[in-house]
Amino acid sequence: MDNNNLDVHLGKMVRQKIGERGITVSEFARRINCSRNNAYNILNRQFIDIPLLNRISIALDYNFFKHFTT
16 A cells, blocks of 8 residues: 555555454454444544554554555
């Protein structure tokens, strides 16, 4: 993915990492301390605020911010 691409869909990226990690959405929700329904809502968002994206990055051991740095 291009580091300067502002057309990324963060929810789709998070969903992909969840699949790669082999965890369920319920487990993902537990790791970021939210409900399962809220986790599904996050996966449908194109944009995710910085504090939440930081929690997700820690929970999935992946730096999503690298897609926005040069």
